[in-house]
Amino acid sequence: MVKQRRSQIDSSKRRQILPKEIRRKQLIRATMGRIAEVGLSQVTLSAVTQKAGLSQGIANLHFDSKDNLLVETLKFVTDEYNLGLQQILSGTGYLSAQAKLQALVQFQFSRSVTEETKMAVWFAFYGEAKSRPTYQSICADSDRRAALGMKTLMTAVSEELGHDIDTAFVTDGYIALIDGLWLSLLLSPRKLSRVKAKQVVFQYLKGVFPLWSDVR
């Protein structure tokens, strides 16, 4: 009997040692994928590690517990989103507040943000947040930061256009609208495309800012 020799073809089976950070990201991505595939309540470590092409015990090795892996997955998604958001909100290269707000809309409905697996993760955790303090605080934290920056932006737009309106309501409405559209995008992408979603948002903005005009 010939002893099995590992070839290049078989390289997927070859054990490899990689930096902790690479492995963590690899597992987080696999977790996101599984959440999108089977739902948060059906995710098992064995399914995750299998998807990552790694062994059973590795999730506990790098994350200590399943619960922690899930928390880190949520953090990963929210952190990435917040980073992009803050980049726009604190950006200084825009010609006007209106232009900045338009960029924000483009970002919020960009392919990267509305990627199916990310939406799935987002709402999976929202669905559990009420009853899980850890998720709750991660989401709330993210939301609070976002709301603050958006309020400032809305006020800037309002002033720029010479309006005199309650931007608190406008902001609450804007945020709710985005969340609702994301949910539609997740549940029935057939019915509502990203393009259509953006049109709905601009319709909202034209409504609350009568003098709004799309900048180039």
Added chain:
Amino acid sequence: MVKQRRSQIDSSKRRQILPKEIRRKQLIRATMGRIAEVGLSQVTLSAVTQKAGLSQGIANLHFDSKDNLLVETLKFVTDEYNLGLQQILSGTGYLSAQAKLQALVQFQFSRSVTEETKMAVWFAFYGEAKSRPTYQSICADSDRRAALGMKTLMTAVSEELGHDIDTAFVTDGYIALIDGLWLSLLLSPRKLSRVKAKQVVFQYLKGVFPLWSDVR
């Protein structure tokens, strides 16, 4: 030793035989409660039956499987909502389309609809819907019916006010706004009250229907 005699005080422990329908509703309510308390992914039959004050095996007796109990719970919540919704949409006692739309808003943010446990159930299943065909179809069915009726109503309002606008966008925006506000209501009721949520909706309606005026 005196043989334990069941007293009135002890009546909670007394075995009782009740109609199937009563038991089913009792279990569904307990399930809703547990979902709100611990999240869909952490709901166990033993926690549910305990909350219902019944024995371990009763859920399987009346629902065959845990999965089925969950499905029936989702159906219960959506059916109740749809009933109220259709009652308004097909109602004929309103003075105008505007008045009907106002009634709709009142309904959608009524205490009964926005009850914490119901919102929790709603979003718990939304979070899983993507990956579970059964949930998906229940939610999609409910959504489709709602969307159709609302589109008609929006068109009626638009005509009533003599506007010439694309009511498809208005409807999509309206639905998304409601969903987003519900999510806020669930996740941070401190920040957004039901009253404030309604004000946000009316602000939206004033925006898209320039001639809108609150009736009475």
Added chain:
DNA sequence: GCCCAGAATGAATATCTATTCATTGCGAAC
């Protein structure tokens, strides 16, 4: 080429939980 720290593995374990079913006892019918 050899060594070895520690990354990775995966079989074994412990725990948790849905489901079953033999037994109990309620309450409607007579």
Added chain:
DNA sequence: GTTCGCAATGAATAGATATTCATTCTGGGC
């Protein structure tokens, strides 16, 4: 009051699945 069908019980079972850990193997250092 007695009987009896079947609702209800809850202990036992079976099946998952998170976690552990003894063992294997990699790749950098010498």
